[in-house]
Amino acid sequence: MSKSLQAIRGMNDILPEQTPLWRYFEGTVARLLDNYGYRQIRMPIVEFTELFKRSIGEVTDIVEKEMYTFEDRNGDSLTLRPEGTAACVRAVLEHGITGGGQVQKLWYIGPMFRHERPQKGRYRQFHQIGLEVFNLDGPDIDAELIVLTWRLWGELGIRDAVKLELNSLGTSESRGRYREALVEFLSAHLDKLDEDSQRRLKTNPLRVLDTKNADTQAILVDAPKMADYLDDESRAHFEGLKARLDAVGIPYVINPKLVRGLDYYSKTVFEWVTDKLGAQGTVCAGGRYDGLVEQMGGKPTSGVGFAMGIERLVLMLETLDKIPQEIARQVDVYLCAFGEAAELAALALSERVRDQLPNLRLQINAGGGSFKSQFKKADKSGALYALILGDDELAQQVVGFKPLRGQGEQQSIAWDALAAHLATCVVQG
Template sequence: MSKLLQAIRGMNDILPEQSPLWRYFEGAVASLLDGYGYRQIRMPIVEATELFKRSIGEVTDIVEKEMYTFDDRNGDSLTLRPEGTASCVRAVLEHGISNNGQVQKLWYIGPMFRHERPQKGRYRQFHQIGVEVFNLAGPDIDAELIVLTWRLWGLLGIRNAVTLELNSLGTSEARATYRDALVQYLAARSESLDEDSKRRLKSNPLRILDSKVPETQALLIDAPKLADYLDEESRVHFDGLKARLDAAGIPYVINPKLVRGLDYYSKTVFEWLTDQLGAQGTVCAGGRYDGLVEQMGGKPTAGVGFAMGIERLILLLETLQQVPEEISRQVDVYLCALGEAAELAGLKLAERLRDQLPGLRLQVNAGAGNFKSQLKKADKSGALFALVVGEDELAQQVIGFKPLRGQGEQQNIAWSELSQHLAACLQQA
């Protein structure tokens, strides 16, 4: 026998019993974003490698270690997208949809790819919902992004399990000045740094602030503080953001070591964290990237956005037992038909019910079978009610209406009254 093929490590199937929760979550986010005036954009999952080198930064861990990059048949270097912001900016520039200062409030959903060590909550193919806003430079839009995520946590029932952390990285000029001061401080103590931090000292020193090595964190206690190097513009912007979050009643923690892992961030950065998922604590993160559009060949354009990891948020919903009971039920009604004449009548009746009750989840038995076997399938489907059509019901123009979850005895309902009776029963269930 040939070897059984399996999915690539870290790239997982989402099975039918898992899909309802995914659809519930994705639907909740889509509905929320629609309500805030955001429009969906869909980008390809493969882009030119240069796009990510130019945007994310060639000396970041993502570009150096994690990207899935290959040459196509034309010899062009292509990459499976490791994140969505760069692709969204590329699309906005290519199609000119933010020209002349047009405000764009966009969102997207889809898979991202990074070659990391797979573990619970971290995969090589993972899914994100991202939001990007262009041509709004004030702290009001930064606040809106945080407010809408706060509203989402409330809708999902997970507010008590997440914490908001904030920081400001300042303008690129202010950050460059701070970078020089930090490098000077750490270079004088390089013998005490871990190997990864020594490497970052030359390539991306601000990432050392996020080191998980206790010795390095101890060394950073007396290091220069980013807040001391903030320019006045960034300070005013950050104060404006905090004032709006205070007005909205959203609690937050200022984390001066929060820098994010991508080179394009400036001014506001934020993360939503949870302590319910072990090491994989970040469930949503983002910030402002006012220089990225220009860096990628466009005109100076204000930009801000965030991305949330769907796998981690699904896991958080399950961990906190915040999965609505009704989403696990995929069928409301199961129609059993006994005999060919009943099958034909049942088919016609089912389509009439679907017309009269939009949104009804009605499954018609397929594969025939006797009454007992069909009822077993009806019960296994998770349906609340079974409809039964046989020779007797057909002759009397009635249908057997059988509750499957202990809501009463079977009764016969006239065809003309069925949709009204079914609607009332479903409302009470």
Template sequence: MSKTLQAIRGMNDILPEQTPLWRYFEGTVASLLDGYGYRQIRMPIVEFTDLFKRSIGEVTDIVEKEMYTFEDRNGDSLTLRPEGTAACVRAVLEHGLSGGGQVQKLWYMGPMFRHERPQKGRYRQFHQIGLEVFNLDGPDIDAELIVLTWRLWKLLGIRDAVTLELNSLGTSEARGRYREALVEFLTAHLDQIDEDSQRRLKTNPLRVLDTKHPETQAVLVNAPKLADYLDDESRVHFEGLKARLDAAGIPYVINPKLVRGLDYYSKTVFEWVTDKLGAQGTVCAGGRYDGLVEQMGGKPTPGVGFAMGIERLILLLETLEQVPESISRQVDVYLCAFGEQAELAGLTLAERLRDQVPGLRLMVNAGAGSFKSQFKKADKSGALYALILGDDELAQQVVGFKPLRGQGEQQNIAWSALADHLATCVVQG
């Protein structure tokens, strides 16, 4: 027997019973971003590998271990995008969107790919919504990104379950001075830190700060503090951000070990974290990357952004039981028709109702069937009401109207009055 076909490990199907929650979440975010003046951009899933090496950094875990990279028929090295910022910057440069100091406030949504060990909340194909802003360098836009996520958490009903963590990495020069001091300190305690941190000490030493290894964490207690190496410009920027968050009433925690995993960050970095999902606690993260556009061949251009993980936020909504009851119902009304003439009339009537009652979710029975079988399908559809159309109803120009989810007797309603009745009891009520 041939091997059963199945999805690749860590790349999951999103089934019909799951997609209503995804659509609700994505629609809520899209509507919110429209209200803040952000415009959507859509980038390819596959990019040249060099894009990520130049932006993320060749010595990061993502580039060294996690990317899905392959050669195409032309011999070009291509990669399934592991994150969205680099691709967005490439698109902005390629199409001249940031030239002349143009302010761009963009957002995107879609799958990302990293070859990691799959676990709950961490997958090899995962989905993100990201925001990127170009040519604004003040703390006001950093604050706006955080403020709009704060509003999103309220809309979703999860505000009490997330915490904002902040840090400032300073400019690249300040970070370079701190890196030297950190390496010198950790080298003197090399025998006390774990193997992974020893490796990172040679490639990306700031990543040692977010280690989970208890012995290394104990060593870091006495390590140099990044805040002591901040330049004046970064310090003023960070104070401006905190002042705006205070004014907006948004609570936060300063986390001096928050460095993010990508080389391109500078100044502001932040994460929204939760303790409701176990080890995978970060649901939204980002920061400022003022040098990235220049690093990728453009003119000096300030940039700031973030990405949120859709799978983790969906999981958080389910964990906190914040899934709106209304989204679980995909059908309002189910039309049962008995006999060929009733089926023909039912098709015409259904289309007329869709014209007359915007927003009505109406399913028409297909495949004929007995009275019992059609009602069984009507009940399984989750519809609130069944419409019944047979020879008697045709003769009287009425439709049987039967509640399926509560009290109420079946009644006959004239075709001419049906649209108003459905608009009142289904769409409005």
């Protein structure tokens, strides 16, 4: 017997029962970003591999171990995008939309790909919403990114479940001085470091700060602190960011071990974390990358952005039971029709109602069936009301109107009055 076809491990189907919550989340974010003046950009999911090697860094875990890379028929090395910032920078450079100091406030949504060990909240194909801002170098735009996420958590009802962690990585020069001090300190404790930290000490020493090994974490307690090596410009920038967050009343924690996993970050880095999802606690993260555009061949251009994981935030809404009642219901009204003449009239009537109430979720029965079977489908649809159209109603040009979810008797509504009646009842329901 042939093996049954299945999805690739860590790449999941999002089923019809799940998509309403995804659409609610994505729609909430899109509306918020429109209100803050961000414009959507859409990039390909496949890029030349060199893009990610140059931007993320060849000695990062993503490039070394996690990318889906392959050769196409032309022999070019291509990679499924593991994150969005590099692709967005490539796009703005290619199309020249940041030239001459043009400010761009952009956002994107889509799948990313990393070959990681699948677990709850961490998948090989995952979805992100990302924001990128170019040619604004002050702490005010850093603050705006954090403020709008704070507003999003409020709209979703999850503010009490997330915590903001901040750090500053300084400029590349100050970070270089700190790296030297950190390597000197850790080298003196080399035999006590875990194997992964020993490897990172040679390739990307700042990532040692991100270790989950308890013994190495104990050593890091006495390690040099990045804050002591910040240049004056970076320190002033960080103080400006904190002052703005204080002004808005957003609580935060300074985490000196927060370094992020990508080489291009400088100055501000931040994460929104939660303890509601087990080990996968980061739901949104980002920071400033003022040198990345130049590193990728452009003119010096400041940049800052973040990405949020849709799977984790959807899971969080489910875990905290923050799913709006109306999105669980996909149908407002279900129209039952009995007999061919009634079916023809029902089709015309339903389209007339849709013209008048374009936001009404009206499902018309398909496939015929008895009175009992159609009402069973109406109930299963989750509709608030059933409409009934048979020979008697057809003769009188009325439709039966029956509440399915609460009190109320069945009544007859004239066709011309149906849209007005539904507008009142569905809104109230």
